[in-house]
Amino acid sequence: MAKAPAKPETEEATVAKGGSKKLVVIIAALVVLLVAVGGGLGFMLMKKKHTEGEADGAHAAEPEKPKVVVDKGKPPTFVPLEAFTVNLAPENGEHFLQALLVLKVADPKAGDELKMYMPEIRHRVNLILSGRRPSELVSIQGREDLAEEIMEETNDVLGYPPPPKRSTRRAVEPTGPVLAVLFNTFIVQ
Helix, strand or coil: CCCCCCCCCCHHHHHHHHHHHHHHHHHHHHHHHHHHHHHHHHHHHHHHHHHHHHHHHHHHHCCCCCCCCCCCCCCCEEEECCCEEEECCCCCCCCEEEEEEEEEECCHHHHHHHHHCHHHHHHHHHHHHHCCCHHHHCCHHHHHHHHHHHHHHHHHHCCCCCCCECCCCCECCCCCCEEEEEEEEEEEC
8 A cells, every 4th residue: 555645734833843943942052051151150169269278278388487585595686777868758848867777686597587588678667767757756655666667567578477566556575586676876857
């Protein structure tokens, strides 16, 4: 027996098949898009956690600086700095400061370490000095505050954190190898 020829599909059936194909393609494209967006977000979150882990690991791997112990049986080491001449912050005309500083350090090893960082130390001291007004430097308290700030900045250059403050703004004790900043010459004009 011979097969009957297939009936040609009606126009409506052909349109329905074409419409359902378009619908399937659109749904597939949306699924692919959602998977791509989800993967991208997941990758970004993983990257962020990985970066935070590296930062935490870097801090954990970096050894803390040892607490500075001063041996009272040995004399301290003094490291002189070259003269500083800076313009002070403006106040009733122009003024300048000329100062010779000496850093009192815990031991000779700390003195040698200071010399390696001297360009950065001088830079920070210059910034501190040039930010002062003449009226702040007239009193003994103003000079002591200046010396303390220079000490903290110098210890910071060496990687030591600043000491905790008392209620009177005075440090409890130095936390780094620089124990004091001494002024050999201090001229404000």
